[in-house]
Amino acid sequence: MKIIPLMEGAFSIDHTKRFVPFDVRHDDLQQRPVGSLLVEIQPFVVITDTDILLLDAGLGYRTRDGILQIQRNLSEAGINSMDVTKVLMSHLHKDHAGGIASKDPATGAYTLNFPSAEYYVQSRELAYALEKGAPSYIAEELHPLEGTDRVVLLDADEGTIGPSIRFKVTGGHSPFHQVFWIEEGGQTVFFGGDDAPQLSQMKNRFIAKYDYDGKKCMELRRQWWQEGGEKHWTFLFYHDVKYPIVQSGTNNS
Numbered sequence: 001m002k003i004i005p006l007m008e009g010a011f012s013i014d015h016t017k018r019f020v021p022f023d024v025r026h027d028d029l030q031q032r033p034v035g036s037l038l039v040e041i042q043p044f045v046v047i048t049d050t051d052i053l054l055l056d057a058g059l060g061y062r063t064r065d066g067i068l069q070i071q072r073n074l075s076e077a078g079i080n081s082m083d084v085t086k087v088l089m090s091h092l093h094k095d096h097a098g099g100i101a102s103k104d105p106a107t108g109a110y111t112l113n114f115p116s117a118e119y120y121v122q123s124r125e126l127a128y129a130l131e132k133g134a135p136s137y138i139a140e141e142l143h144p145l146e147g148t149d150r151v152v153l154l155d156a157d158e159g160t161i162g163p164s165i166r167f168k169v170t171g172g173h174s175p176f177h178q179v180f181w182i183e184e185g186g187q188t189v190f191f192g193g194d195d196a197p198q199l200s201q202m203k204n205r206f207i208a209k210y211d212y213d214g215k216k217c218m219e220l221r222r223q224w225w226q227e228g229g230e231k232h233w234t235f236l237f238y239h240d241v242k243y244p245i246v247q248s249g250t251n252n253s
């Protein structure tokens, strides 16, 4: 399998949950509102024998010339958006779901950004997101997921997608958050979304205030880090630009 991180950069986020671009070379977190956190954003492409998979869809921001960041990053990796076959969504918070669809400035209508792909979304997460809305979810960006045959609404607690992908609803970070394993040629790639967002959180016991159930997240991370170590999983970390891809058992300090 080939894995490509699609780094979108760093952002500060305060209680308004607005993501403000943050340049680590020039910006100072002390200059941002009190309590601001620094968050890195990084979806992944995984290329298997049969699929070009996108794991979460990024923040949905555009470059200065108006190109969607995730599409720019894909094309720099030599991938046309039209070639993505499956979009796997861990959950629908706006920093993961912003790249799902775009608004046509002329008509105001939203269209899916990866029209050839099937989107795999947990149905209960979608219902929860549409009900909850702002500030964590942006409902209008999620409406294009409804009523289209491009979207597969998963409703089981666990199952398979084709021969090589497994999913499981874990809750934790959001009530119906799900995680994915991609298995091919003896390799197991694990994408834990925001239940397992950063390498440092795998190694240190840590309860995050921003999780729906922080204690559960901490326990899941402990289990996965142990099981993944025994089974040699490759971990993908969405919020970790420094350690995006970690082969467990290797020594990343």
Ligand SMILES: [Zn+2]
Residues within 6 Å of the ligand: 091, 093, 096, 173, 194
């Ligand atoms: Zn989230």
